Amino acid sequence: MKLGPSSVVHQASRIASRVIEGQAVVIVMDEQRLHTLNGVGTFVWTQAEKPVEVSQLAERLCSEYEVTSEQALTDVLAFTDELVRLGALEVSE
Amino acid sequence: MSAGVEVAFPFEPVSELDPTCFVFGGVAFEMCPAPGLSWRVGNEHRLFGGAYATSPVAGRVHCVVSPAPELDTGFTREIRWEWSGDVAHVSTGRARAELRRLSPGCYAASALVVPNDAGCSALVTALTGAVVSREGGLVLHAAGVEIDGRASLFIGPSGAGKTTAANHCQGARWMARDRAAVYPTPLGWYAAGMAGGDPIELPRAAGRVFPLGSVSRIQRAAERVALRVATTSEAVRFLRESLQTSHATGAEEEAARLDTILAFHVSSPLTVLETRLGEPLVSVLRRKRR
Numbered sequence: 001m002k003l004g005p006s007s008v009v010h011q012a013s014r015i016a017s018r019v020i021e022g023q024a025v026v027i028v029m030d031e032q033r034l035h036t037l038n039g040v041g042t043f044v045w046t047q048a049e050k051p052v053e054v055s056q057l058a059e060r061l062c063s064e065y066e067v068t069s070e071q072a073l074t075d076v077l078a079f080t081d082e083l084v085r086l087g088a089l090e091v092s093e
Numbered sequence: 094m095s096a097g098v099e100v101a102f103p104f105e106p107v108s109e110l111d112p113t114c115f116v117f118g119g120v121a122f123e124m125c126p127a128p129g130l131s132w133r134v135g136n137e138h139r140l141f142g143g144a145y146a147t148s149p150v151a152g153r154v155h156c157v158v159s160p161a162p163e164l165d166t167g168f169t170r171e172i173r174w175e176w177s178g179d180v181a182h183v184s185t186g187r188a189r190a191e192l193r194r195l196s197p198g199c200y201a202a203s204a205l206v207v208p209n210d211a212g213c214s215a216l217v218t219a220l221t222g223a224v225v226s227r228e229g230g231l232v233l234h235a236a237g238v239e240i241d242g243r244a245s246l247f248i249g250p251s252g253a254g255k256t257t258a259a260n261h262c263q264g265a266r267w268m269a270r271d272r273a274a275v276y277p278t279p280l281g282w283y284a285a286g287m288a289g290g291d292p293i294e295l296p297r298a299a300g301r302v303f304p305l306g307s308v309s310r311i312q313r314a315a316e317r318v319a320l321r322v323a324t325t326s327e328a329v330r331f332l333r334e335s336l337q338t339s340h341a342t343g344a345e346e347e348a349a350r351l352d353t354i355l356a357f358h359v360s361s362p363l364t365v366l367e368t369r370l371g372e373p374l375v376s377v378l379r380r381k382r383r
Contacts, residue, residue: 016347020325020355027333029347034333036326 001091003081005055005073008092011048015088019046028087035086040065044079051092054080114145118221118274119230119285119302121145121153130160134217135210137288143301149283150302151276152198152224156190158216161205164189165212174223174339176346183223188216192223200224214288221274221287222337226346229353230276232337233308237269237286238262239298243306244284245378246273247366248335253311254368259293261374266298272337275305275357282361305361307378308332314367320377323365328358331365 003009011017017026024042026035037045043064047057057080058073067075083089113124113132118141126132134142166186174183179194183202190204202220206212222232236255237246240262246269247255259267270290275282282305286298310323310331323331332354339346357363368374 014344016344016351018329018348018351018355020329023326025326025329025351027347027351029344034330036330 003054003077003084003091005053005058005077007054007080008051009048009054009057009080009084009089010051010092011045012088012090017045026088031087033086035088040075041079044076045083045088048080048089111145116143116145116148116150116285116301117141117217118225118232118272118287119148119151119276119283120221120224120274121150122217122220123153123155125155125157127157127159130158130206130208132158133210133213135214135288138214138217141286141288141301143285148285148300148302149278149280150198151228151230151274151278151283152200154192154200154202154220154224156202156204156216156220158204158206158213160208161189162207164205165207172219172222172337172339174219174226175343176223176227181223181227183219185215185219187212188219190216190220192220194227198228218288222339225274225276226338226350226353228276229356230274231332231350231353231357232272232274232287233332234271234335234337235269235273235308236271236290236293237267237273237284238265238293238295239268239300239303240265240306240375240378242303244268244273244303245306246275246284246308247311248308248331249311250334254313255311256291256293257370258309258311258366258368258374259295261368261372262295262378263373264375265295267293267295268298268301268303275308275361277356277360280304282357307364308361309364309366309378310335312365312367314369316369317367318369318372318374318377319367320364320380321367323358323363325355325358327365328363329354331363332357 269286
């Protein structure tokens with residue numbers, strides 16, 4: 001399923017994560033894979049602790065980093081899509 | 094002089110050690126086999142078993158064992174344990190146990206085991222994993238040597254050169270070939286070798302449990318031998334990839350494992366050892382300790 005701006009995402013239940021030195025370390029348990037996110041990725045990841053719309057994530061990114069709203073939405077869509085594919089994020093029904 | 098009463102001992106003695114009371118992987122076991130069960134762990138486990146109550150351990154397990162031939166599902170490396178409060182259900186291809194934590198470091202277990210060496214060994218390995226992890230320790234895929242009375246462990250993916258690094262520690266003795274448990278004690282972190290692994294061309298260490306000297310992630314280098322402290326995020330990645338874990342894990346247990354790794358790295362920082370084939374390593378590891 002392709003995500004859109006109104007898609008609602010949240011951290012998956014079968015993950016464990018910690019933020020270490022500004023980088024989120026995320027373990028997707030069913031895959032037994034460990035992912036390290038960069039600073040921007042960590043910002044998005046921590047915002048998705050509770051269900052949130054992708055467009056809201058992009059807005060929050062704009063308020064935190066110098067980036068246009070179009071670019072933020074494009075980047076957040078690609079990033080959340082990737083995390084959903086990896087099993088780290090889930091899409092709320 | 095007392096009357097000559099003959100006592101039948103139903104267990105097959107395997108060594109100078111009492112086969113039912115021993116230390117393996119930093120856990121002290123007192124096994125109580127059901128009458129008639131010939132309690133005997135396999136050769137590899139005997140090699141890594143030590144005398145009971147001679148070293149700091151992660152925990153003590155009193156375990157009642159009954160035979161269950163029907164459990165034999167063949168060889169598997171899969172070990173499962175799942176904690177629910179202070180009770181864990183532990184299983185492998187050849188054994189099952191209910192493990193109860195009575196107090197910190199003190200456990201009671203009731204186990205069913207395929208009545209042969211492999212079954213007994215599988216049970217001991219599985220209980221060790223469950224206890225070490227519960228007591229804030231880690232079971233690592235590692236080769237290890239004893240240098241000056243301390244354990245230096247090498248971790249890394251298969252083929253990274255763990256055994257090769259151990260072989261380049263001339264003058265040292267090997268204490269782990271494939272796996273080692275590391276665990277906190279009031280005297281600091283300790284390490285204990287566990288069964289398995291390829292031969293190491295060094296003499297074997299006399300002891301089984303040692304104060305932890307270092308854990309180093311092996312990386313091949315073309316130029317020189319160097320040792321540096323890993324960053325925290327490197328340490329988490331490297332230690333987590335080398336961790337031997339239960340195949341059944343809840344999110345809370347996985348998060349607790351990350352916290353254990355962080356606690357370990359704070360008190361005993363992981364190092365990255367860049368090695369070159371043929372370079373001696375003992376002096377580098379000794380320098381790190383100073």
